[in-house]
Amino acid sequence: MSITYYSYPRDKDKVLSKHFKMGEFVSSSDYTSGSYPSSVPIHDKLPEILEKVYDHFGATCGIICSGYRTPACDRSVGGSGSGPHTLGIAVDVYYYKNGTPIPSRLVSCYLQDIGIKGIGYKCGGNPNGTHFDMRGYGVWEGSVWFGDETDYSSGHNDYYSYTGTKKSEVYPSGSTTSSSSSASSAPSTSTSAGKKTFTTSQKMVDVIKTWEGLSLRACKAVSTEKYWTIGYGHYGSDVSANQTITEAQAEALLKSDLKVFESAVNAAVKVNITQAQFDACVSLAYNIGTGAFANSDIVANINAGKIGHACVDFPSWRLSGGQILVGLQRRRQSEMEFFGTGANFTLTSTMNIRSGPGTNNPVKKVSQITANGRECAVDKSANANAVFKSGTVVTALELKAVFSSAAIDVWLRCPSGWICARQNKDIFIK
Numbered sequence: 491m492s493i494t495y496y497s498y499p500r501d502k503d504k505v506l507s508k509h510f511k512m513g514e515f516v517s518s519s520d521y522t523s524g525s526y527p528s529s530v531p532i533h534d535k536l537p538e539i540l541e542k543v544y545d546h547f548g549a550t551c552g553i554i555c556s557g558y559r560t561p562a563c564d565r566s567v568g569g570s571g572s573g574p575h576t577l578g579i580a581v582d583v584y585y586y587k588n589g590t591p592i593p594s595r596l597v598s599c600y601l602q603d604i605g606i607k608g609i610g611y612k613c614g615g616n617p618n619g620t621h622f623d624m625r626g627y628g629v630w631e632g633s634v635w636f637g638d639e640t641d642y643s644s645g646h647n648d649y650y651s652y653t654g655t656k657k658s659e660v661y662p663s664g665s666t667t668s669s670s671s672s673a674s675s676a677p678s679t680s681t682s683a684g685k686k687t688f689t690t691s692q693k694m695v696d697v698i699k700t701w702e703g704l705s706l707r708a709c710k711a712v713s714t715e716k717y718w719t720i721g722y723g724h725y726g727s728d729v730s731a732n733q734t735i736t737e738a739q740a741e742a743l744l745k746s747d748l749k750v751f752e753s754a755v756n757a758a759v760k761v762n763i764t765q766a767q768f769d770a771c772v773s774l775a776y777n778i779g780t781g782a783f784a785n786s787d788i789v790a791n792i793n794a795g796k797i798g799h800a801c802v803d804f805p806s807w808r809l810s811g812g813q814i815l816v817g818l819q820r821r822r823q824s825e826m827e828f829f830g831t832g833a834n835f836t837l838t839s840t841m842n843i844r845s846g847p848g849t850n851n852p853v854k855k856v857s858q859i860t861a862n863g864r865e866c867a868v869d870k871s872a873n874a875n876a877v878f879k880s881g882t883v884v885t886a887l888e889l890k891a892v893f894s895s896a897a898i899d900v901w902l903r904c905p906s907g908w909i910c911a912r913q914n915k916d917i918f919i920k
Contacts, residue, residue: 527560595655599660698772840868841918843876849910
């Protein structure tokens, strides 16, 4: 067993692994009690295991909701005052992939597979929260507990049978070893200049099919259109009146059409983006056309490195024939979520942290936000309003566009709460 003792706040920004800093291992309840503990023990393998889970599931965000606790803090949340959290060998954690929580049953099964013995399924009763500790290592060898946070009277030693989880859910690629490549959703290649080129993920293909709708007989949405449309929005001179096709032919036409838009996006975007961002751009281009996409502010902002501006500009494309269409607003919301969820953005102004999207929701108190968030607050006092400093980097767990006839606002949910990312034409993230 190996424990390192850290000093808070001196070491709070110390990077312990790719995605986790020392300050994240301090439980929030200790802060609200008045002050951080001066000495914080952290088992050296905790960051390593956190990263293994992160990489295996292709997570885009991991949040430690409870790490080291003082004995008083542990008792205040229902613990014994001497449990694994007080020893610095335990964490309660939530993982997200593109804003979608990774269920605790999957995380618990994987932790079991890599040899973790202290596992708390559905931590605090939440189906997406997981406790794990390092019992089974060092001096804790033989002290084995497969727990269940929703049923403390039961110990469980096989999470697959207990939760009804299939191996294929934990290892969708068929591999039984941890690999970040198993989480990739679509193939990509690299050009000689180092820029990746993508093809559309099946997830986005399915989304586009939903938005376009399926017509197995040629039709015209507007009688004055030059050509007929068939399948999932396939339009052109090769479609004739009264033509019919099968669903399989419709999907083949869609995938053939997508190649044109994939090429257009790969050509227009000059910098590296993620698979999800590429998918969002393909969906937009498929809807507005390759020319409009290539000349859009979204492309200009991406190429200028202003990813935040590009993200919140998706909702602007809500007009057809000069009219606002609710269907387009919904599609732009979906594309914006693909583009921005899980990404990191930098605040360009001081911003309030609210309990929900919209100024009608109250500003949170500093004691109500995460440990990392408190370090970014203008005033760190527990009872002060939570206001993040300009320059704070936030991870988008969710994005929500609020539409009116005159304006568009965009709200971003980070681990601490909701932040206004766009208010009409003013943009507060980059």
